[in-house]
Amino acid sequence: MTSQKPLILVTNDDGxxxxxxxxxxxxxxxxxxxxxxxxxxxQSGMSHAVTTSSPLRIRKIHxxxxxxxxSCNGTPADSVKLGENIVIKGKADLVVSxxxxxxxxxxxxxxxxxxxxxIEAAMGGVNAIGFSLxxxxxxxxxxxGKPYIRxxxxxxxxxxxxxxxxxxxxxxxxxxxxxxxxxxxRMGKGFWDEEMEERTDPHNHPYYWLAGNFVxxxxxxxxDEWALANHYVSVVxxxxxxxxxxxxxxxxxxxxxx
Amino acid sequence: MTSQKPLILVTNDDGxxxxxxxxxxxxxxxxxxxxxxxxxxxQSGMSHAVTTSSPLRIRKIHxxxxxxxxSCNGTPADSVKLGENIVIKGKADLVVSxxxxxxxxxxxxxxxxxxxxxIEAAMGGVNAIGFSLxxxxxxxxxxxGKPYIRxxxxxxxxxxxxxxxxxxxxxxxxxxxxxxxxxxxRMGKGFWDEEMEERTDPHNHPYYWLAGNFVxxxxxxxxDEWALANHYVSVVxxxxxxxxxxxxxxxxxxxxxx
Numbered sequence: 362m363t364s365q366k367p368l369i370l371v372t373n374d375d376g377x378x379x380x381x382x383x384x385x386x387x388x389x390x391x392x393x394x395x396x397x398x399x400x401x402x403x404q405s406g407m408s409h410a411v412t413t414s415s416p417l418r419i420r421k422i423h424x425x426x427x428x429x430x431x432s433c434n435g436t437p438a439d440s441v442k443l444g445e446n447i448v449i450k451g452k453a454d455l456v457v458s459x460x461x462x463x464x465x466x467x468x469x470x471x472x473x474x475x476x477x478x479x480i481e482a483a484m485g486g487v488n489a490i491g492f493s494l495x496x497x498x499x500x501x502x503x504x505x506g507k508p509y510i511r512x513x514x515x516x517x518x519x520x521x522x523x524x525x526x527x528x529x530x531x532x533x534x535x536x537x538x539x540x541x542x543x544x545x546x547r548m549g550k551g552f553w554d555e556e557m558e559e560r561t562d563p564h565n566h567p568y569y570w571l572a573g574n575f576v577x578x579x580x581x582x583x584x585d586e587w588a589l590a591n592h593y594v595s596v597v598x599x600x601x602x603x604x605x606x607x608x609x610x611x612x613x614x615x616x617x618x619x
Numbered sequence: 620m621t622s623q624k625p626l627i628l629v630t631n632d633d634g635x636x637x638x639x640x641x642x643x644x645x646x647x648x649x650x651x652x653x654x655x656x657x658x659x660x661x662q663s664g665m666s667h668a669v670t671t672s673s674p675l676r677i678r679k680i681h682x683x684x685x686x687x688x689x690s691c692n693g694t695p696a697d698s699v700k701l702g703e704n705i706v707i708k709g710k711a712d713l714v715v716s717x718x719x720x721x722x723x724x725x726x727x728x729x730x731x732x733x734x735x736x737x738i739e740a741a742m743g744g745v746n747a748i749g750f751s752l753x754x755x756x757x758x759x760x761x762x763x764g765k766p767y768i769r770x771x772x773x774x775x776x777x778x779x780x781x782x783x784x785x786x787x788x789x790x791x792x793x794x795x796x797x798x799x800x801x802x803x804x805r806m807g808k809g810f811w812d813e814e815m816e817e818r819t820d821p822h823n824h825p826y827y828w829l830a831g832n833f834v835x836x837x838x839x840x841x842x843d844e845w846a847l848a849n850h851y852v853s854v855v856x857x858x859x860x861x862x863x864x865x866x867x868x869x870x871x872x873x874x875x876x877x
Contacts, residue, residue: 608856
């Protein structure tokens with residue numbers, strides 16, 4: 362690599378053909394050399410799944426100076442691993458994932474393939490950001506968030522993030538003039554009030570569709586859920602340690618031999 | 620439910636036929652009424668994937684007073700949702716997941732279907748524990764860990780865990796007399812030194828197997844990695860907030876309109 366430009370690896374979970382991926386590619390091509398490695402089919406809800414029991418394939422779709430594009434038969438996390446190990450043969454300066462078609466705010470991060478790709482990169486010590494737009498439709502408009510995406514990526518490229526951290530960025534689905542700016546927030550607490558929708562097939566057997574409602578249990582104004590409801594782009598810094606430190610002491614009695 | 624016994628929902632990620640699941644069922648049947656809902660095929664490495672684009676099916680395999688067993692076509696997280704929504708039609712007193720065939724210590728939690736099931740339950744406010752044995756083989760011996768599993772489950776049943784927390788328990792693959800006891804620990808930091816193993820198919824096309832080495836970057840003695848290497852059963856309390864609080868202030872400048 363003779364270029365002095367930063368090397369940016371792009372992936373997503375909606376697959377190589379998603380409009381949100383194209384919008385993110387538009388932004389990062391202005392900011393560095395770009396390698397795209399994305400799943401060849403939608404991988405929404407795949408979380409941090411990795412493919413260990415079947416072989417992975419990667420296919421070059423396009424290559425020109427400073428830009429190349431690959432699809433693979435894996436998950437978002439696999440895409441990061443393939444991008445680093447097979448295409449780049451090293452680490453990128455930045456991994457960006459998205460723009461997801463739909464929210465990944467609050468605890469929904471746990472289900473998110475978009476954020477798993479960012480977390481996968483962060484595990485390996487690479488700066489990473491996941492972007493999501495709060496619009497599930499195929500016709501979602503990714504334009505109005507672009508200036509914010511550009512700003513956030515530029516800052517991370519110039520200043521970096523601490524080791525093993527990444528950013529979870531969610532963008533309200535609103536015209537640019539209605540977006541109020543950026544809020545740096547904590548993850549909102551909440552849960553899914555799950556309804557499995559029961560149906561009956563032509564053979565009279567039941568089947569179920571997952572169809573729940575997200576319930577926020579946070580009423581404070583420092584969460585991503587609040588920021589998004591109030592028309593801000595939310596930026597949540599994420600770290601990879603899930604230890605409940607406050608429980609280490611209360612659980613010590615488990616160590617007793619009794 | 621007229622029984623005064625606790626209701627325990629059991630799942631795993633290795634599937635309904637796994638020896639580790641059978642070992643866990645053995646333990647919990649002594650401690651309460653038990654509902655098993657497990658994937659009908661192995662779901663290892665599925666992390667917190669959920670099934671939203673295809674319908675879910677659940678099949679009753681066995682039922683007797685105080686014990687029932689179901690398989691489903693979903694992931695470990697789906698199994699918890701189906702168990703709560705379709706079978707129990709409410710919440711269990713405890714969700715246990717495992718015993719996984721292989722380690723889920725440190726950051727490997729992110730890839731783990733076993734721990735995703737526990738986290739899924741914890742999101743819904745239910746006490747939950749994931750168990751893993753450090754032996755990937757089908758012939759793994761799950762006997763020696765059973766007294767520890769019984770002790771940990773009994774304590775959680777009697778004392779509970781704080782809202783939205785769960786436990787990640789890993790067990791060395793050793794004879795009982797070589798296990799030194801329980802250590803309550805934090806998640807060890809580490810990363811995968813990924814090697815994609817390249818092979819060539821009969822048609823001369825390359826394919827890749829994921830085959831990395833886990834590298835611990837933690838030399839301290841308060842981690843699960845240390846405990847396991849020193850023949851202790853590790854118990855890591857897990858919480859669901861990944862916010863990097865120390866970065867909220869340094870990132871505030873992103874909120875500036877410039």
